[in-house]
Amino acid sequence: MNKKIMVVDNHPLILKFMKDLLVKEGYQVSTAKDGLSALDVLKTYTPDVIFIDLIMPNINGEKLCQIIRSMPRLKDAGIIILSAIAAEQDLDYAALGANACVAKGSLDQMAQHIFSALDQLDQRTSNSMPGTVIGLEGVNSREITKELLSYEKHSDVILNSMSEGILEVTTESRVVYANPAAIALIGMPEEKVIASDVTQLFHETDRQKIRELLKKTETISQIVSDDSTVILSGRQVSMKVLPVTDGDSKAVIVILNDVSERKRIEEQLQLAQKIEAIATLAGGIAHDFNNLLMTIQGNISVMLLDIDPSHPHYERLKNTEKQVQSGAKLTRQLLGYARKSEYEVRPIKLNQLVEETAETFGRTKKEITIHRDLCEDLFAIQADEGQIEQVLLNLFVNAADAMPDGGKLFLKTMKTNHKEMMPMVYDLKPGHYVR
Protein backbone atom coordinates (compact mmCIF):
# COMPACT_ATOMS: atom_id res chain seq x y z
CA MET A 1 0.00 0.00 0.00
CA ASN A 2 1.53 3.24 -1.12
CA LYS A 3 -1.31 5.69 -0.80
CA LYS A 4 -0.80 9.33 -1.63
CA ILE A 5 -1.86 11.68 1.09
CA MET A 6 -2.06 15.44 1.20
CA VAL A 7 -2.19 17.51 4.38
CA VAL A 8 -3.42 21.10 4.35
CA ASP A 9 -2.97 23.06 7.59
CA ASN A 10 -1.64 26.50 8.40
CA HIS A 11 0.33 25.39 11.46
CA PRO A 12 3.80 24.05 10.59
CA LEU A 13 3.67 21.85 13.69
CA ILE A 14 0.69 19.89 12.37
CA LEU A 15 2.24 19.59 8.92
CA LYS A 16 5.51 18.25 10.33
CA PHE A 17 3.77 15.88 12.72
CA MET A 18 1.40 14.49 10.12
CA LYS A 19 4.12 14.09 7.54
CA ASP A 20 6.43 12.19 9.90
CA LEU A 21 3.58 10.06 11.18
CA LEU A 22 2.25 9.08 7.77
CA VAL A 23 5.61 8.64 6.05
CA LYS A 24 6.58 6.22 8.80
CA GLU A 25 3.50 4.18 7.90
CA GLY A 26 4.58 4.04 4.27
CA TYR A 27 2.36 6.74 2.83
CA GLN A 28 3.49 9.26 0.26
CA VAL A 29 2.83 12.67 1.79
CA SER A 30 2.71 16.21 0.45
CA THR A 31 1.76 19.26 2.46
CA ALA A 32 0.36 22.75 1.89
CA LYS A 33 0.13 25.67 4.29
CA ASP A 34 -3.20 27.07 3.09
CA GLY A 35 -6.05 26.49 0.66
CA LEU A 36 -4.45 28.44 -2.14
CA SER A 37 -1.14 26.55 -2.10
CA ALA A 38 -3.13 23.33 -1.81
CA LEU A 39 -4.94 24.13 -5.04
CA ASP A 40 -1.61 24.85 -6.71
CA VAL A 41 -0.26 21.45 -5.65
CA LEU A 42 -3.50 19.72 -6.70
CA LYS A 43 -3.09 20.99 -10.24
CA THR A 44 -0.56 18.22 -10.88
CA TYR A 45 -0.92 15.96 -7.85
CA THR A 46 -3.78 13.50 -7.37
CA PRO A 47 -3.82 12.24 -3.77
CA ASP A 48 -5.99 9.40 -2.47
CA VAL A 49 -6.73 11.17 0.78
CA ILE A 50 -6.66 14.86 1.69
CA PHE A 51 -6.58 16.11 5.28
CA ILE A 52 -7.95 19.62 5.51
CA ASP A 53 -7.86 22.11 8.38
CA LEU A 54 -11.01 24.23 8.56
CA ILE A 55 -9.60 27.56 9.68
CA MET A 56 -6.88 28.76 7.35
CA PRO A 57 -5.92 31.99 5.66
CA ASN A 58 -6.15 32.24 1.85
CA ILE A 59 -9.19 30.03 1.15
CA ASN A 60 -10.49 28.25 4.25
CA GLY A 61 -11.13 24.54 4.59
CA GLU A 62 -14.81 24.74 3.83
CA LYS A 63 -14.26 26.49 0.50
CA LEU A 64 -11.35 24.22 -0.33
CA CYS A 65 -13.56 21.12 0.09
CA GLN A 66 -16.17 22.68 -2.13
CA ILE A 67 -13.62 23.44 -4.87
CA ILE A 68 -12.01 20.01 -4.67
CA ARG A 69 -15.43 18.39 -4.98
CA SER A 70 -16.03 20.35 -8.18
CA MET A 71 -12.89 18.84 -9.75
CA PRO A 72 -13.75 15.61 -11.62
CA ARG A 73 -10.16 14.33 -11.35
CA LEU A 74 -10.40 14.32 -7.55
CA LYS A 75 -13.86 12.82 -7.22
CA ASP A 76 -12.49 9.59 -5.73
CA ALA A 77 -10.19 11.33 -3.25
CA GLY A 78 -11.21 10.95 0.37
CA ILE A 79 -11.43 14.18 2.35
CA ILE A 80 -10.84 14.16 6.10
CA ILE A 81 -11.53 17.34 7.99
CA LEU A 82 -8.88 18.12 10.57
CA SER A 83 -9.93 20.80 12.95
CA ALA A 84 -10.46 21.82 16.54
CA ILE A 85 -13.69 23.37 15.39
CA ALA A 86 -15.05 19.96 14.43
CA ALA A 87 -15.31 19.10 18.09
CA GLU A 88 -17.15 22.20 19.05
CA GLN A 89 -20.12 22.21 16.82
CA ASP A 90 -22.19 19.52 15.26
CA LEU A 91 -20.17 19.80 12.12
CA ASP A 92 -21.98 18.48 9.09
CA TYR A 93 -18.81 17.51 7.29
CA ALA A 94 -20.73 15.45 4.75
CA ALA A 95 -22.35 18.68 3.60
CA LEU A 96 -18.85 20.04 2.96
CA GLY A 97 -18.19 17.04 0.76
CA ALA A 98 -15.87 15.43 3.31
CA ASN A 99 -15.84 11.73 4.20
CA ALA A 100 -14.65 11.91 7.78
CA CYS A 101 -13.60 14.31 10.44
CA VAL A 102 -10.84 14.20 13.03
CA ALA A 103 -10.79 16.53 16.01
CA LYS A 104 -7.49 18.11 16.95
CA GLY A 105 -6.15 17.37 20.40
CA SER A 106 -2.96 16.05 21.89
CA LEU A 107 -0.76 14.42 19.29
CA ASP A 108 -1.00 10.84 20.57
CA GLN A 109 -4.79 10.98 20.45
CA MET A 110 -4.73 12.62 17.07
CA ALA A 111 -2.45 9.89 15.71
CA GLN A 112 -4.95 7.20 16.77
CA HIS A 113 -7.89 9.07 15.31
CA ILE A 114 -6.10 9.70 12.04
CA PHE A 115 -5.43 5.99 11.57
CA SER A 116 -8.96 4.98 12.42
CA ALA A 117 -10.27 7.59 9.97
CA LEU A 118 -7.99 6.18 7.27
CA ASP A 119 -9.25 2.67 8.06
CA GLN A 120 -12.81 3.87 7.77
CA LEU A 121 -12.03 5.35 4.39
CA ASP A 122 -10.54 2.05 3.24
CA GLN A 123 -13.66 0.20 4.23
CA ARG A 124 -16.10 2.55 2.68
CA THR A 125 -18.25 0.94 0.05
CA SER A 126 -20.07 4.09 -0.82
CA ASN A 127 -19.62 7.71 0.07
CA SER A 128 -21.99 7.44 2.99
CA MET A 129 -20.29 7.02 6.33
CA PRO A 130 -21.55 7.21 9.87
CA GLY A 131 -21.64 10.90 10.66
CA THR A 132 -19.51 10.94 13.77
CA VAL A 133 -16.49 13.00 14.53
CA ILE A 134 -13.57 10.89 15.64
CA GLY A 135 -11.75 11.98 18.77
CA LEU A 136 -14.34 14.16 20.43
CA GLU A 137 -13.36 13.03 23.92
CA GLY A 138 -10.86 15.30 25.60
CA VAL A 139 -11.61 18.36 23.54
CA ASN A 140 -13.59 20.84 25.50
CA SER A 141 -13.73 24.36 24.22
CA ARG A 142 -17.19 24.01 22.74
CA GLU A 143 -18.34 27.46 23.64
CA ILE A 144 -15.41 29.36 22.21
CA THR A 145 -15.84 28.02 18.78
CA LYS A 146 -19.59 28.42 18.78
CA GLU A 147 -18.89 32.09 19.18
CA LEU A 148 -16.31 32.03 16.45
CA LEU A 149 -18.80 30.41 14.13
CA SER A 150 -21.54 32.87 14.95
CA TYR A 151 -19.08 35.71 14.42
CA GLU A 152 -18.18 34.35 11.03
CA LYS A 153 -21.81 33.92 10.16
CA HIS A 154 -22.50 37.59 10.95
CA SER A 155 -19.89 38.83 8.55
CA ASP A 156 -21.06 36.23 6.05
CA VAL A 157 -24.56 37.63 6.17
CA ILE A 158 -23.22 41.12 5.56
CA LEU A 159 -20.94 40.08 2.72
CA ASN A 160 -23.62 37.91 1.13
CA SER A 161 -26.19 40.67 1.04
CA MET A 162 -23.97 43.51 -0.19
CA SER A 163 -24.61 44.82 -3.67
CA GLU A 164 -20.92 45.62 -4.09
CA GLY A 165 -18.68 42.80 -5.17
CA ILE A 166 -15.94 42.05 -2.64
CA LEU A 167 -12.81 40.13 -3.54
CA GLU A 168 -9.92 39.22 -1.34
CA VAL A 169 -6.73 38.91 -3.30
CA THR A 170 -3.27 37.79 -2.18
CA THR A 171 -0.20 39.90 -2.89
CA GLU A 172 0.40 37.50 -5.79
CA SER A 173 -2.96 38.62 -7.30
CA ARG A 174 -4.70 35.31 -6.56
CA VAL A 175 -8.35 35.44 -5.55
CA VAL A 176 -8.97 33.77 -2.19
CA TYR A 177 -12.46 35.06 -1.48
CA ALA A 178 -15.36 36.37 -3.54
CA ASN A 179 -18.78 37.32 -2.22
CA PRO A 180 -21.95 36.43 -4.18
CA ALA A 181 -22.21 39.89 -5.74
CA ALA A 182 -18.64 39.57 -7.05
CA ILE A 183 -19.36 36.10 -8.41
CA ALA A 184 -22.44 37.42 -10.18
CA LEU A 185 -20.48 40.36 -11.63
CA ILE A 186 -17.67 38.16 -12.85
CA GLY A 187 -20.15 35.70 -14.32
CA MET A 188 -18.18 32.53 -13.59
CA PRO A 189 -18.79 29.75 -11.05
CA GLU A 190 -17.18 30.36 -7.68
CA GLU A 191 -14.78 27.42 -7.92
CA LYS A 192 -13.37 28.95 -11.13
CA VAL A 193 -13.00 32.38 -9.57
CA ILE A 194 -11.30 31.20 -6.39
CA ALA A 195 -7.54 30.74 -6.82
CA SER A 196 -7.60 32.39 -10.24
CA ASP A 197 -5.40 35.35 -11.14
CA VAL A 198 -7.54 38.40 -10.51
CA THR A 199 -6.16 40.34 -13.49
CA GLN A 200 -7.31 37.59 -15.86
CA LEU A 201 -10.92 38.22 -14.84
CA PHE A 202 -10.84 41.66 -16.39
CA HIS A 203 -10.88 42.73 -19.99
CA GLU A 204 -7.47 42.50 -21.70
CA THR A 205 -7.17 46.24 -22.12
CA ASP A 206 -7.56 46.82 -18.38
CA ARG A 207 -5.20 44.13 -17.14
CA GLN A 208 -2.09 46.27 -17.10
CA LYS A 209 -4.00 48.91 -15.18
CA ILE A 210 -5.16 46.38 -12.58
CA ARG A 211 -1.63 45.05 -12.19
CA GLU A 212 -0.24 48.53 -11.59
CA LEU A 213 -3.02 49.27 -9.17
CA LEU A 214 -2.40 46.14 -7.12
CA LYS A 215 1.30 46.95 -7.10
CA LYS A 216 0.62 50.39 -5.67
CA THR A 217 -1.29 48.92 -2.74
CA GLU A 218 2.00 47.54 -1.46
CA THR A 219 2.73 51.00 -0.15
CA ILE A 220 -0.53 52.96 0.06
CA SER A 221 -4.28 52.59 -0.09
CA GLN A 222 -5.05 53.32 -3.71
CA ILE A 223 -8.48 54.06 -5.06
CA VAL A 224 -9.61 53.94 -8.66
CA SER A 225 -12.27 56.56 -9.07
CA ASP A 226 -15.59 56.23 -10.87
CA ASP A 227 -14.58 58.04 -14.05
CA SER A 228 -11.91 55.49 -14.85
CA THR A 229 -14.03 52.38 -14.86
CA VAL A 230 -12.76 48.98 -15.88
CA ILE A 231 -14.55 46.36 -17.94
CA LEU A 232 -15.60 43.19 -16.16
CA SER A 233 -17.48 40.63 -18.27
CA GLY A 234 -18.90 43.41 -20.40
CA ARG A 235 -20.00 45.63 -17.52
CA GLN A 236 -18.50 48.95 -16.50
CA VAL A 237 -17.19 48.59 -13.00
CA SER A 238 -15.68 51.08 -10.62
CA MET A 239 -13.05 49.65 -8.39
CA LYS A 240 -11.64 50.38 -4.98
CA VAL A 241 -8.57 48.61 -3.80
CA LEU A 242 -7.60 48.51 -0.14
CA PRO A 243 -4.57 46.77 1.27
CA VAL A 244 -5.07 44.95 4.58
CA THR A 245 -2.49 43.60 6.93
CA ASP A 246 -3.39 40.73 9.19
CA GLY A 247 -0.52 39.74 11.38
CA ASP A 248 2.31 38.90 9.05
CA SER A 249 0.05 38.13 6.12
CA LYS A 250 -0.87 40.83 3.65
CA ALA A 251 -3.88 40.85 1.38
CA VAL A 252 -5.79 43.23 -0.82
CA ILE A 253 -9.53 43.81 -0.67
CA VAL A 254 -11.05 44.75 -4.00
CA ILE A 255 -14.47 46.42 -3.97
CA LEU A 256 -16.35 46.25 -7.24
CA ASN A 257 -19.30 48.45 -8.06
CA ASP A 258 -21.34 47.96 -11.22
CA VAL A 259 -21.82 51.46 -12.61
CA SER A 260 -22.99 50.45 -16.11
CA GLU A 261 -26.54 51.55 -15.41
CA ARG A 262 -25.44 54.87 -13.95
CA LYS A 263 -23.10 55.53 -16.87
CA ARG A 264 -25.91 54.74 -19.30
CA ILE A 265 -28.28 57.15 -17.57
CA GLU A 266 -25.57 59.82 -17.50
CA GLU A 267 -25.13 59.44 -21.24
CA GLN A 268 -28.87 59.71 -21.80
CA LEU A 269 -29.02 62.81 -19.66
CA GLN A 270 -26.22 64.41 -21.66
CA LEU A 271 -28.03 63.58 -24.89
CA ALA A 272 -31.28 65.03 -23.55
CA GLN A 273 -29.46 68.21 -22.54
CA LYS A 274 -27.96 68.47 -26.00
CA ILE A 275 -31.37 68.05 -27.63
CA GLU A 276 -32.85 70.66 -25.35
CA ALA A 277 -30.09 73.09 -26.29
CA ILE A 278 -30.75 72.46 -29.98
CA ALA A 279 -34.49 72.98 -29.44
CA THR A 280 -33.86 76.30 -27.71
CA LEU A 281 -31.53 77.35 -30.49
CA ALA A 282 -34.09 76.34 -33.13
CA GLY A 283 -36.76 78.22 -31.22
CA GLY A 284 -34.62 81.35 -31.18
CA ILE A 285 -33.87 81.13 -34.89
CA ALA A 286 -37.52 80.46 -35.70
CA HIS A 287 -38.50 83.53 -33.71
CA ASP A 288 -36.01 85.79 -35.52
CA PHE A 289 -36.94 84.25 -38.82
CA ASN A 290 -40.59 84.88 -38.10
CA ASN A 291 -39.87 88.55 -37.38
CA LEU A 292 -38.07 88.79 -40.69
CA LEU A 293 -41.00 87.24 -42.53
CA MET A 294 -43.38 89.65 -40.83
CA THR A 295 -41.37 92.61 -42.11
CA ILE A 296 -41.56 91.21 -45.64
CA GLN A 297 -45.25 90.53 -45.19
CA GLY A 298 -45.81 94.10 -43.98
CA ASN A 299 -43.98 95.61 -46.89
CA ILE A 300 -45.82 93.47 -49.38
CA SER A 301 -49.16 94.41 -47.85
CA VAL A 302 -48.30 98.09 -48.19
CA MET A 303 -47.22 97.59 -51.79
CA LEU A 304 -50.40 95.70 -52.60
CA LEU A 305 -52.49 98.55 -51.19
CA ASP A 306 -50.70 101.02 -53.43
CA ILE A 307 -50.95 99.16 -56.72
CA ASP A 308 -53.86 98.26 -58.90
CA PRO A 309 -54.72 94.57 -59.45
CA SER A 310 -54.03 95.13 -63.14
CA HIS A 311 -50.42 96.05 -62.41
CA PRO A 312 -48.01 93.52 -63.99
CA HIS A 313 -46.39 92.80 -60.59
CA TYR A 314 -49.62 92.41 -58.69
CA GLU A 315 -49.87 88.61 -59.14
CA ARG A 316 -46.22 88.15 -58.28
CA LEU A 317 -46.62 90.14 -55.09
CA LYS A 318 -49.76 88.18 -54.19
CA ASN A 319 -47.81 84.92 -54.69
CA THR A 320 -44.92 86.20 -52.64
CA GLU A 321 -47.33 87.11 -49.83
CA LYS A 322 -48.77 83.58 -49.93
CA GLN A 323 -45.30 82.06 -49.76
CA VAL A 324 -44.37 84.30 -46.88
CA GLN A 325 -47.50 83.19 -45.06
CA SER A 326 -46.70 79.49 -45.44
CA GLY A 327 -43.16 80.29 -44.33
CA ALA A 328 -44.60 81.96 -41.24
CA LYS A 329 -46.77 78.91 -40.63
CA LEU A 330 -43.69 76.70 -40.71
CA THR A 331 -41.84 78.87 -38.22
CA ARG A 332 -44.88 78.80 -35.96
CA GLN A 333 -44.85 75.02 -36.02
CA LEU A 334 -41.18 75.03 -35.22
CA LEU A 335 -41.73 77.49 -32.38
CA GLY A 336 -44.56 75.39 -30.99
CA TYR A 337 -42.34 72.31 -31.18
CA ALA A 338 -39.43 73.97 -29.47
CA ARG A 339 -41.66 75.31 -26.73
CA LYS A 340 -43.67 72.15 -26.32
CA SER A 341 -42.01 71.10 -23.13
CA GLU A 342 -41.80 74.43 -21.47
CA TYR A 343 -45.36 75.47 -20.64
CA GLU A 344 -45.16 77.27 -17.39
CA VAL A 345 -48.31 78.17 -15.53
CA ARG A 346 -47.75 81.06 -13.16
CA PRO A 347 -49.55 84.21 -12.06
CA ILE A 348 -49.44 86.85 -14.81
CA LYS A 349 -50.89 90.32 -15.42
CA LEU A 350 -53.33 89.98 -18.31
CA ASN A 351 -53.53 93.74 -18.91
CA GLN A 352 -49.84 94.04 -19.45
CA LEU A 353 -49.91 91.19 -21.90
CA VAL A 354 -52.84 92.72 -23.78
CA GLU A 355 -51.00 96.06 -24.01
CA GLU A 356 -47.86 94.45 -25.32
CA THR A 357 -49.48 92.24 -27.94
CA ALA A 358 -51.78 95.04 -29.09
CA GLU A 359 -48.76 97.29 -29.48
CA THR A 360 -46.95 94.67 -31.59
CA PHE A 361 -50.02 93.94 -33.64
CA GLY A 362 -50.86 97.61 -34.16
CA ARG A 363 -47.51 98.23 -35.81
CA THR A 364 -48.19 95.63 -38.50
CA LYS A 365 -51.82 96.61 -39.18
CA LYS A 366 -51.85 100.39 -39.43
CA GLU A 367 -55.35 100.45 -40.92
CA ILE A 368 -56.80 99.14 -37.68
CA THR A 369 -57.41 101.43 -34.75
CA ILE A 370 -57.17 99.80 -31.38
CA HIS A 371 -59.36 100.96 -28.48
CA ARG A 372 -58.50 99.78 -24.98
CA ASP A 373 -60.84 99.50 -22.00
CA LEU A 374 -58.78 97.67 -19.43
CA CYS A 375 -59.99 97.07 -15.89
CA GLU A 376 -57.61 98.83 -13.51
CA ASP A 377 -57.61 96.42 -10.57
CA LEU A 378 -57.76 93.20 -12.54
CA PHE A 379 -57.00 89.88 -10.80
CA ALA A 380 -53.77 88.19 -11.71
CA ILE A 381 -54.45 85.05 -13.78
CA GLN A 382 -52.88 81.60 -13.70
CA ALA A 383 -51.67 80.79 -17.18
CA ASP A 384 -48.72 80.22 -19.48
CA GLU A 385 -47.65 83.60 -20.81
CA GLY A 386 -46.64 82.31 -24.23
CA GLN A 387 -49.92 80.52 -24.74
CA ILE A 388 -52.02 83.54 -23.80
CA GLU A 389 -49.91 85.72 -26.08
CA GLN A 390 -50.60 83.29 -28.90
CA VAL A 391 -54.33 83.33 -28.18
CA LEU A 392 -54.47 87.12 -28.14
CA LEU A 393 -52.52 87.46 -31.37
CA ASN A 394 -54.77 84.92 -33.08
CA LEU A 395 -57.84 86.84 -31.91
CA PHE A 396 -56.39 90.10 -33.26
CA VAL A 397 -55.47 88.53 -36.59
CA ASN A 398 -58.94 87.04 -36.96
CA ALA A 399 -60.50 90.37 -36.22
CA ALA A 400 -58.24 92.10 -38.74
CA ASP A 401 -59.02 89.49 -41.38
CA ALA A 402 -62.71 90.24 -40.85
CA MET A 403 -61.97 93.92 -41.56
CA PRO A 404 -59.95 93.93 -44.81
CA ASP A 405 -60.61 97.66 -45.30
CA GLY A 406 -59.52 98.58 -41.79
CA GLY A 407 -61.66 99.35 -38.77
CA LYS A 408 -61.80 99.56 -34.99
CA LEU A 409 -60.66 96.82 -32.61
CA PHE A 410 -62.01 97.01 -29.04
CA LEU A 411 -60.00 95.38 -26.27
CA LYS A 412 -61.72 95.06 -22.91
CA THR A 413 -60.71 93.28 -19.73
CA MET A 414 -62.98 92.84 -16.69
CA LYS A 415 -63.46 90.89 -13.49
CA THR A 416 -66.09 88.21 -13.27
CA ASN A 417 -66.93 85.03 -11.36
CA HIS A 418 -68.07 81.50 -12.05
CA LYS A 419 -71.79 82.37 -11.77
CA GLU A 420 -71.73 85.03 -14.43
CA MET A 421 -69.78 82.77 -16.74
CA MET A 422 -71.97 79.74 -16.15
CA PRO A 423 -74.14 80.01 -19.27
CA MET A 424 -71.06 79.94 -21.51
CA VAL A 425 -68.68 77.56 -19.86
CA TYR A 426 -69.53 74.36 -18.09
CA ASP A 427 -67.79 72.74 -15.14
CA LEU A 428 -66.23 75.86 -13.77
CA LYS A 429 -64.70 75.69 -10.34
CA PRO A 430 -66.27 78.37 -8.11
CA GLY A 431 -64.11 81.49 -7.77
CA HIS A 432 -62.99 84.75 -9.38
CA TYR A 433 -62.30 84.91 -13.08
CA VAL A 434 -61.16 87.39 -15.66
CA ARG A 435 -62.55 87.89 -19.10
Added chain:
Amino acid sequence: MDIGELAGNIGLEEEEFLELVEIFVEKSKSDISNLQSAFDKGDIEQVVEAAHSIKGASGNLGFREIFEIAKGIEMYARQNIMEGAPKAVQFIKEKIDLIGARLVK
Protein backbone atom coordinates in the same frame (compact mmCIF):
# COMPACT_ATOMS: atom_id res chain seq x y z
CA MET B 1 10.22 19.89 32.88
CA ASP B 2 11.32 16.47 31.76
CA ILE B 3 11.49 16.31 27.99
CA GLY B 4 11.44 12.54 27.95
CA GLU B 5 8.28 12.48 30.00
CA LEU B 6 6.53 15.12 27.92
CA ALA B 7 7.41 13.23 24.75
CA GLY B 8 6.19 9.98 26.27
CA ASN B 9 2.90 11.62 27.24
CA ILE B 10 2.01 12.10 23.62
CA GLY B 11 3.60 8.88 22.39
CA LEU B 12 6.65 10.31 20.65
CA GLU B 13 10.38 9.62 20.73
CA GLU B 14 12.37 12.37 22.41
CA GLU B 15 14.04 13.32 19.15
CA GLU B 16 10.78 13.63 17.21
CA PHE B 17 9.29 15.58 20.04
CA LEU B 18 12.17 18.06 20.09
CA GLU B 19 11.84 18.68 16.37
CA LEU B 20 8.16 19.53 16.83
CA VAL B 21 8.90 21.71 19.84
CA GLU B 22 11.39 23.65 17.77
CA ILE B 23 8.71 24.36 15.16
CA PHE B 24 6.30 25.26 17.94
CA VAL B 25 8.72 27.75 19.48
CA GLU B 26 9.43 29.38 16.16
CA LYS B 27 5.80 29.69 15.10
CA SER B 28 4.72 30.83 18.55
CA LYS B 29 7.25 33.64 18.49
CA SER B 30 5.65 35.04 15.35
CA ASP B 31 2.20 34.48 16.87
CA ILE B 32 3.30 36.43 19.94
CA SER B 33 4.60 39.34 17.91
CA ASN B 34 1.28 39.30 16.02
CA LEU B 35 -0.53 39.39 19.35
CA GLN B 36 1.48 42.37 20.49
CA SER B 37 0.90 44.33 17.29
CA ALA B 38 -2.78 43.37 17.45
CA PHE B 39 -3.05 44.87 20.95
CA ASP B 40 -1.52 48.10 19.67
CA LYS B 41 -4.03 48.26 16.81
CA GLY B 42 -6.94 46.96 18.90
CA ASP B 43 -7.47 44.34 16.21
CA ILE B 44 -9.54 41.72 18.02
CA GLU B 45 -9.77 39.35 15.10
CA GLN B 46 -6.00 39.16 14.92
CA VAL B 47 -5.75 38.58 18.67
CA VAL B 48 -8.19 35.70 18.38
CA GLU B 49 -6.37 34.15 15.45
CA ALA B 50 -2.91 34.31 16.99
CA ALA B 51 -4.11 33.04 20.39
CA HIS B 52 -6.02 30.27 18.62
CA SER B 53 -2.82 29.20 16.86
CA ILE B 54 -0.78 29.08 20.08
CA LYS B 55 -3.61 27.29 21.85
CA GLY B 56 -3.86 24.60 19.19
CA ALA B 57 -0.14 23.87 19.00
CA SER B 58 0.47 23.89 22.75
CA GLY B 59 -2.51 21.54 23.11
CA ASN B 60 -0.98 19.22 20.52
CA LEU B 61 2.29 19.03 22.42
CA GLY B 62 0.77 18.80 25.88
CA PHE B 63 1.99 22.18 27.18
CA ARG B 64 -1.05 22.51 29.42
CA GLU B 65 -0.14 25.80 31.06
CA ILE B 66 0.40 27.66 27.81
CA PHE B 67 -2.71 25.98 26.37
CA GLU B 68 -4.93 27.23 29.20
CA ILE B 69 -3.62 30.79 29.06
CA ALA B 70 -3.87 31.03 25.27
CA LYS B 71 -7.38 29.63 25.50
CA GLY B 72 -8.26 32.33 28.02
CA ILE B 73 -6.88 35.11 25.83
CA GLU B 74 -8.83 33.80 22.86
CA MET B 75 -12.07 33.44 24.79
CA TYR B 76 -11.93 36.88 26.39
CA ALA B 77 -10.89 38.55 23.14
CA ARG B 78 -14.01 37.13 21.53
CA GLN B 79 -16.01 38.91 24.19
CA ASN B 80 -14.10 42.11 23.46
CA ILE B 81 -12.21 41.89 26.72
CA MET B 82 -8.52 42.66 26.37
CA GLU B 83 -7.63 43.71 29.92
CA GLY B 84 -4.80 41.65 31.26
CA ALA B 85 -4.17 40.09 27.88
CA PRO B 86 -0.78 41.77 27.29
CA LYS B 87 0.32 40.47 30.67
CA ALA B 88 -0.86 36.97 29.81
CA VAL B 89 0.99 37.14 26.52
CA GLN B 90 4.12 38.23 28.38
CA PHE B 91 3.73 35.13 30.55
CA ILE B 92 3.40 32.88 27.51
CA LYS B 93 6.43 34.55 25.95
CA GLU B 94 8.53 33.80 29.02
CA LYS B 95 7.37 30.19 29.05
CA ILE B 96 8.19 29.76 25.40
CA ASP B 97 11.59 31.42 25.81
CA LEU B 98 12.26 28.92 28.58
CA ILE B 99 11.33 26.03 26.31
CA GLY B 100 13.50 27.54 23.60
CA ALA B 101 16.42 27.79 26.01
CA ARG B 102 16.10 24.11 26.84
CA LEU B 103 16.30 23.25 23.16
CA VAL B 104 19.60 25.07 22.73
CA LYS B 105 21.20 22.90 25.37
